[in-house]
Amino acid sequence: MVNRRHFVKTLGLVSATALLGGFDKAMAMNTRKNIGFMPDEGEPHHRTWMAFGASQKIWGRQLLPEVQRNLANIALTIAEYEPVSMLVRSSDIAIAKRLMGSKVELITCPLDDLWMRDIGPVFIVTKQGEKQAIDFNFNGWGEKQAFDNDAKVVGIVAELAGTKYTKSKLILEGGGLEVDGHGTAIITESCVLNDNRNPGVSKTECEKELKQLLGLEKIIWLPGIKGRDITDGHTDFYARFTQPGVVVAAYDPDPLSFDHAVTKQNLGILRTVSDAQGRSLEVVVLEAPSQMREQYASDDFAAGYINFYVCNGAVIAPEFGDKKADADARRTLEKLFPHREIILLNIDGIAAGGGGIHCTTQQEPKV
Numbered sequence: 001m002v003n004r005r006h007f008v009k010t011l012g013l014v015s016a017t018a019l020l021g022g023f024d025k026a027m028a029m030n031t032r033k034n035i036g037f038m039p040d041e042g043e044p045h046h047r048t049w050m051a052f053g054a055s056q057k058i059w060g061r062q063l064l065p066e067v068q069r070n071l072a073n074i075a076l077t078i079a080e081y082e083p084v085s086m087l088v089r090s091s092d093i094a095i096a097k098r099l100m101g102s103k104v105e106l107i108t109c110p111l112d113d114l115w116m117r118d119i120g121p122v123f124i125v126t127k128q129g130e131k132q133a134i135d136f137n138f139n140g141w142g143e144k145q146a147f148d149n150d151a152k153v154v155g156i157v158a159e160l161a162g163t164k165y166t167k168s169k170l171i172l173e174g175g176g177l178e179v180d181g182h183g184t185a186i187i188t189e190s191c192v193l194n195d196n197r198n199p200g201v202s203k204t205e206c207e208k209e210l211k212q213l214l215g216l217e218k219i220i221w222l223p224g225i226k227g228r229d230i231t232d233g234h235t236d237f238y239a240r241f242t243q244p245g246v247v248v249a250a251y252d253p254d255p256l257s258f259d260h261a262v263t264k265q266n267l268g269i270l271r272t273v274s275d276a277q278g279r280s281l282e283v284v285v286l287e288a289p290s291q292m293r294e295q296y297a298s299d300d301f302a303a304g305y306i307n308f309y310v311c312n313g314a315v316i317a318p319e320f321g322d323k324k325a326d327a328d329a330r331r332t333l334e335k336l337f338p339h340r341e342i343i344l345l346n347i348d349g350i351a352a353g354g355g356g357i358h359c360t361t362q363q364e365p366k367v
Helices: 064-078 090-100 150-161 203-214 258-270 323-336 348-352
Strands: 045-052 084-088 105-108 122-126 131-135 165-167 184-188 218-222 239-243 246-251 282-287 309-311 314-319 341-346 362-365
Touching (some): 045 150, 045 309, 064 309, 064 348, 084 090, 084 150, 184 203, 184 239, 323 341
Parallel strands (some): 246 282, 314 341
C-alpha cells in the first residue's frame, strides 16, 4: 500500500471520460496579473467535489472497503449541508450507488486515487466576480505515485463546473495551500520549494506566481518536513485559518513522533508572525490524540484534528476513539466556529492511509 504518511492517495450519471479531449474550451485567461483571489474555505460553497478513487492496488484488499465506507460517510454528511459531486470510476459505480444512493451526484471518471484536495482545481473568484479554476499541475507529489488520470481531473472538474481554468507555472497541491481569504497564506517550504515539484524555483519566484494567481499579499512560510510522508508535509495537517488573524495549529505531544519537533517548530513561528494586515496571529492549539482504535493504528496512521473540512453550516472533523482528546477537539472547534455545527466522524480507514477529511474534499465557491 502506498501511504501518505510514510510513502512507499440528484444521482445523474454524467460521463467525464468524454471530456478528456475537450479541455481547450475550458482554458483560461492568459493574463498573469492579479487574476482574482482564493476565498477562505468558510465562505459560501456552491458544492463540494470528491473522488471515489480508492483502489485495491494502492489500499490493499483488507483496507479498501473501510476506505470506501469512510468516503461515503464523509460525502453523505456534507450532503446534509450542501451538494456533493463525486467522481467515480465506471467499475465502482455500483458500490458507490449502494453506499450513497441518490444523495450524492456520481460522475463517471478515470481516477488513480481519492485525494480531491490535491488533484482537483483550486477555485478563485476573479475581479469580475466570476469563478475560475487554477491547475497546479499535479505530478503525484513529486512522482511518488501514478498520476496520469488524476492529472486530468482539474480540466474535467472545470468543464463540469462551467468555468475557465488557468495552468500555473508551479507544481503543487491544494493541501499545501492555506489562506484566510484576505491576502494571507500559510505554506510549507518542504512541499513547494522541493526539487520533486519545482526544481530551481526560488522563494521569490514562487511568491510572485502565487500572489498573482491567488490574490495573496503575504505568505507565511513553515519549513515543513521532506520525505516523511508522500506529501512532504502539507500545510493542512499542521495549521488552518479559522478567521482572519486566527490560526488553529497542531501539536503532537509524543516525543517519539516525527511530527513532535515539526509541530513545536510551527507553533514557534506562527506565534511570532503577522498577517497581511499587520495583525499578530492568535494561535489556538489542537493536540493530537494519544490513543487510537487498535484495528488500523500504526506508525503511519494520520492522527490529528487539523485536517477538518468547513462546509456550509458545519465543520466536519475526525475522531479517533480517545475520549479526552476527541472531546477537547470538539470544544475547541465549537469555540472557533460558534455558528456552525461540529460533526466528528470515524475515518480510521482513510487515516490509516495517511490522510484526512480535508484531503478528500475540494470546495467550489458560490458566486
